[in-house]
Amino acid sequence: MKTTPDPPAPDKKRNPFINCHTHTFTGDHIPQFLGKKLLPFGLEHILTIRLIISFFRWYYRVPTKWQYKRPYKVLENFRFHIRWFLQKIPFITVPIAVVLTLDTLLILFFGYFEGKYNNEGWFEYISSLNHLMQNIYLLPAPQYIFLRILIVSALFLLIKSGRQLIIFIAKSLFQILRILPGPETKAYLKRYISIGRFAFHKSQMTIFRMLEKQYPADSRFVVLPMDMDYMDGGTAKFSYPLQLEELKNLRRKKPRTCLPFVFADPRRIKDNPAYFDEIKNCIIHERFRGIKTYPALGYYPFDRDILPLMLWACENQVPVLNHCIRGTIYYRGSKKKEWNSHPVFTQSTGEKGKREPLKLYELSNSDFSTNFTHPLNYLCLLNKDYLKQLLEYYHDDSLYALFGYAGRDQPLAKNLDALKICFGHFGGEDEWAKYMERDRYLSENGFTNPVGKGINFIPTALENSWRHNSWFAIIYSLMLQHPNVYADISYILHDENIFPLLKSLLKKDSRISDRILYGSDFYVVRSQKSDKQMWADTAGRLTDHELELITRDNPKKFLYNHIHQYVE
Secondary structure, three states: OOOOOOOOOOOOOOOOEEEEEEOOOOHHHOOOOOOOOOOOOOHHHOOOHHHHHHHHHHHHHOHHHHOOOHHHHHHHHHHHHHHHHHHOOHHHHHHHHHHHHHHHHHHHHHHHHHHHHOOOOOHHHHHHHHHHHHHOOOOOOOOOHHHHHHHHHHHHHHOHHHHHHHHHHHHHHOHHHHHOOOHHHHHHHHHHHHHHHHHOOOOHHHHHHHHHOOOOOOEEEEEOOOOOOOOOOOOOOOOHHHHHHHHHHHHHHOOOOEEEEEEOOHHHHHHOOHHHHHHHHHHHOOOOOEEEEOHHHOOOOOOOOOHHHHHHHHHHOOOEEEEOOOOOOOOOOOOOHHHHEEEEEEEEOOOOOOEEEEEOOOOOHHHHOHHHHOHHHHHHHHOHHHHHHHHHHHOOHHHHHHHOOOOOOOOOOOOOOOOOEEEEHHHOHHHHHHHHHOOOOHHHOOOOOOOOOOOOOOHHHHHHHHHHOOHHHHHHHHHHHOOOEEEEOOOHHHOHHHHHHHHHHOOHHHOOHHHEEOOOOEOHHHHOOOHHHHHHHHHHHOOHHHHHHHHHHHHHHHOOEOOOEOOO
């Protein structure tokens, strides 16, 4: 008897692709003096965000359209034929380039050498060259200022190699140019440019559409707003509440693909207690998926006014994503006295058995703001003993009642050990490199040991961990010790050097492979790479199983909450 085979079992429904770290805020939401405490000589009042954004908006509205006009096409054709002609007569153009370069060097630097090295024997050769060039009319005398300016301008406009040589020599000669711009200023300027490339758009919807087109068709995107109203960097054109309203509209128009978080700044909650209810409204009624914090803007992640929100998030399994990397966006105001020591952690006084608050000696904004970002701070939320010490530090009756504090010797009725948090950027690629180099540090080895829990965060060891352990090792340890702690690899994905360690973390014996999330940090990461390039690089370096983990399975679990369950 002929029988028909059983139909094949239906394939398990594949989870959606989720990018867990993106941005859509525009230049109108950024404080105009973002360069405060970073750019020298008061340049932050000149090179403002508003100026940068205005330039990009003008550039894309006017000059970029010139290329389609008849006069521009005629000019381009003329320039091409000139360059084509000059290319055929190198016996003329090369000597001209050499003369222009020598002229510019002598115009810019002869006075410097004459004042500093006049008595050196080798300076006679430079002086002779200067006189020769003037005598044969290849170099205008100093009184012909206009001609000299014309020569320097011609070199910088027409001869790229000569221009680069002049800049190199200038940086080598003048001490002021060695420090301006420094690495941090360069990073800031690159961030300016990356902001300008996207943030000049006036609509979050426009930016979001640019993001959507760079990923697979079934993609979803966690959109993280930025509340920079309290960072003391000047005022933005549109305040954070207006940014939030626009994000709500984006969510309503893109309900399937847009998964926004709502920003939580304890200073806003303190100034306007109703904002706590607004956060809950965004999650419950507007279907936002979680909460975003950015401690570098000037607060600890365990601030008194944010603790009730953290408890609500914990009880409802609402995820909290925290910025955790050193960067150029941080508090721009002056350091406050209470920030000179840690509220909870202690250090030895140097005398046997005596302890004092952990001293925080950093003075510059970029340094002391890092104390807020430090991943060790999250022990004060996740660890019930440190949470109890925190409550005792605040000595607030309302917080005592909220957490059920009944005394130093009694356990808390409620704690935050199940709080679901994600360390954005996994500490930073520099901290990954630091971890890999530290083979002599016992506390930074043995993480894949089946019974290991990473760093032992006992009170007497916290000073050493705070000052010396890599952020990578601290985050890894917190993930081993707390099953609801996640980390995303946004921004750091631009660095190809992280992939060997990343692949190791995605193996099962790392014991955290199920809590690593894909994120790009669009569009901020554009100063390094485009999103589509980062995604292509990642897809080319990881296996299908590894990609499935970080882009689909792990994000779905992270974004689950008791209110709306899983992302579909």
